[in-house]
Amino acid sequence: MVDNKHQWKAWLYLAPAIVLLLVFTVWPIINTLLMAFQNGYSANLALAGKTFSFGIENFRKVLSYKRFTDCLFNTMILCVATVPISTMLALLIAVALNSIKPLQRTLQTIFFLPYVTNSIAIGMVFAAMFNIIGLRPDGAMADTWGIINNVIMFFGGEPVNWMNAGSGYWPNIVVMVVYIVWNALPFKILVLLGGLQSINKQYYDAAKVDGTPRRRVFSKITVPLLSPMIAYVVITGFIGGFKEYSSIVGVFGETMGPVHDAGRLNTMVGFIYDSLNTRAHGTASAAALILFLIILAVTMVNLQVSKKRVHF
Amino acid sequence: MKVVLQNLTKIFPSRDKKSGKEVVAVNDFTFEIPDGKLIGLLGPSGCGKSTTLYMISGLQKPTSGKIFFGEDDVTELSTENRGIGLVFQNYALYPHMTVKQNILFPLENLKGADRLTKEEMLKRAHDAAALVQIDDLMDRKPNELSGGQQQRVAIARALVKMPRVLLLDEPLSNLDARLRLQTREEIRRIQKETGITTVFVTHDQEEAMSISDMIVVMKLGVLQQIGKPQDVYDDPVNLFVAKFLGTPPINVLEGEVKGGKVCIGGAAVAEAPGVADQPVYIGIRPEGFELDANGALECKLSNVEVMGRDVSIVSTHESSVNPVIRSIIDADYAIDREAETVRYNIKPHKLFVFNKETEERIYF
Incomplete structure (x- = not known):
């Protein structure tokens, strides 16, 4: 324990962190709560002197938006698909990496590279890989087939319109799942290999x-024996999955979907971001709280399951 | 099942490629373990005793030499086909399984004709648990058990598949002193009841001496001496074995053989007929001293420790290699604690003479 006489010193050392946390974490959380429960709240109007009545209008509005439920659905699909796949793959790769002797370090480094690579850049590469359209040397549009379709055709399959104009919803999701799984692997492999x-x-x-x-x-x-690590990876995977946003931007650009259906792949975070852009701060706050509650609930379930399954 | 080790050698390649110095952990080790006996592999750390055990288990492959179980050459046989039970130093109980699951685990691995029915497995597990007296702990997890109980579970797990040979790696080193005494009796009892040829590794000579049918003393990968504990104690082949066995340890003095007599600092303490004159090390067991006012060996008295049954006299002598000479005398003797010196006669069969260069025993 810190001596009473010297307690002020402890506070002094803690002050920078506490001040920053109060200003940038605690106050925003409180403010989000306040905004969420003021019907139709907008910061711009509030600055102009308008007052808002308290209520749950924002939540009702958010939940009635089809756009929101679509975003929720997209987010859920991505979570449910990517977390088990990436965890399973990471486990297999980690076990394989652990059991080989030669080149282990080199391979570890290679598998870790995606982690330190910019996700927008990776997204652009994936977009190119799944692309079907390109420019001819003379400048005309042409089907050039990204590497994925080339591989499919090499094995005699039909090329798929993964993500260009006219592409379907599920091919889009497949692209995103592959991208997110690939992006999530390095961290998981690292944790599991350590375990x-x-x-x-x-x-x-x-x-x-x-x-x-x-x-x-x-x-x-x-x-x-690895179950604590697996639980950790799954829980953080779900939390990360619910916050998915930049990966969509990385692959599909700011349209958040193929050109003919912008916003089709939008996520919860994307919805919050868009709401802020339209100055609907109350709606954004309500959506953020809903996202928080979902993550909380899923994490609680995860923890409950792991209590039974994790052996330490 | 007798176990025969033939010219067994294990060389570990050096870790540091530049220096290229390899480590010979076990060097040309030949030895036959008779059927149904309890054998203690004994030596200081780094003497290759654990490596020898792991080679018998098959977890490590010998660099050269052969291992036979009975008449079968098992040198190339993989661990799981050797029919051994191995108890690890820290038990290696699966922490996520209950005691019962741990004991059942080896049985559940059996395939084909060896596969038992569920009932048979449970019965075998219960028999093994009963043998080591843990049948009331079957539903606990290892971390809910004491060290001694974990040890028993590990032994039960090793015994449940009825191995041909049971191997124990430092079985008592993780237990406290009291439990150690109790457990070593237990190991002896279990070995007697099952009649399984058992090899255990230890660095504690007392442990090895007290329960083994035979002890094998090793040093730096080289076999030093094999024999019944009492025989090895009474008749060590070299200074290392003499020093390694016995508590309190043997007293070592510098001296010489001159004219057929063993002399310490000029005083003849024993006959050595037929031994050429030479400087030697002289080892005297603590119980080899007899108080005698006219005794040949005179030492400076520094302390008398009463132990009840015996008295331990601590004295010094300028020829002593150890800081003090410790003798154990029957408590009936009257000892003058105020005296400056103490004089001893040496019992001839408790005195050993070793070549000063080779430290090998000089027999006479």
Whole structure:
């Protein structure tokens, strides 16, 4: 404990952090709450002297918007699809990486590269890979087929309009899922690999003495002993998934969808952002609170499940 | 099942590629473990005893040499096909499984004709648990058990598949002193009841001496001596073995053999017929001293420690290699604690003479 006489020193050292947190985290949270519960609140009108009545009008409005429910649906789909896929893939890659000796460091670095690469840049690369249209050398538009369609055609399949004008909703989602999974892998691999390397090697020796088949070692020893890391990766994965926004911008640009249907792939965060742009601060705050409650609920469920499944 | 180790050698490549110095962990080790005996592999850390154990288990491959179980050459056989039970130093119990699941685990791995029915498995698990007296803890997780209980679970897990050979790596090192005494008796009992050939590794000579049928003393990968504990104690082949066995440890003095007599600082303390004159190390067990006012060996008395049954006399002598000479004398002797010096006669069979260069025993 800090001596009473010297407590002011402790406060002094903490002051910069506390002040910043109060100004940029605590106050915005309170302010969001206040704005959300003032019917039709707009900061611009408030500055002009207008007052707003308290109520839940903002929430009612948000939930009645088709655009909002679409955003919610997109976000949910992306979460539900990407978190299990990326976790599973990351687990397999981490186990594989952990079991090889030569080039382990090099491969680790390669797998970690996406993490330090700008997500907009990666998005543009993905857009190019899934593209079907390009410019001919003479400047005319032409089908050039991105690498994905080229591979599909190489194996005799029909090219798919993934994301250009006229593309369908589900191909768009596939592009986003692939992109998000790929983008989410490095961090997950890193966490899981760290977890794997901290598992005592004697458990594997013991399993070997007992003649445990490899699949059983994986399912009965590796996964349970890794369960805290897996839980961590899943929980943070869901939280990240609900905040998905920049990845859509990265692949589809600010239209948040193919050109013929702008905003089709918009997400919760995108909706909040758009609301702020139209000066509907009350609506944005209400949407932000709804997003917060959803993340909270999902995380609680995750924690409950992991309480039963995580073995430490 | 007898276990035969034939010219077993294990060389670890050097970690540092530049210096290129390899480590010979076990060097040309030949030894036969008789069927149904309890064997203690004994030596200071780094002597290769654990490596030897892991080579018997198959978790480590010998660089050269052969291992036989009975008549079968198992050198190339993988661990799971050797039919061994291994108890790890820190037990390696699966933390996420209950005691029962831990013990059942090896049985659930069996395939084909070896596969037991669920009932048989449960029965075997319960028998193993009963043998080590943990049958009332079956639904606990390892972290809810004491060290001694975890140890028992580990032994039960090793025994449940009825191994041909049971291997224990430092089985007592993670237990407190009291539990250690209790557990070593327990290991002895379990080994006797099952009759499984058992090899255990320890650096604690007392532990090895007290329960082993035979002890194997190792130093820097080289076998020093094999024998019944009492035989090795009474008849060490070199200074290392003499020093390693016994508590309190043997007293080592510098001296010489001159004219067929063993002399310490000029005083003849024992006969050594037929031994050429030479400087030697002389080892005297603490119980090898007899108080005698006219004794040959005179030491400066520094302390008398009463231990009840015996008395331990701490004295010094300028030829002593150790800081003090410790003797253990029957408490019936009257000892003058105020005296400046104490004189001893040495019991001839408690005195060993070693070559000063090679530290090998000089027999006479």
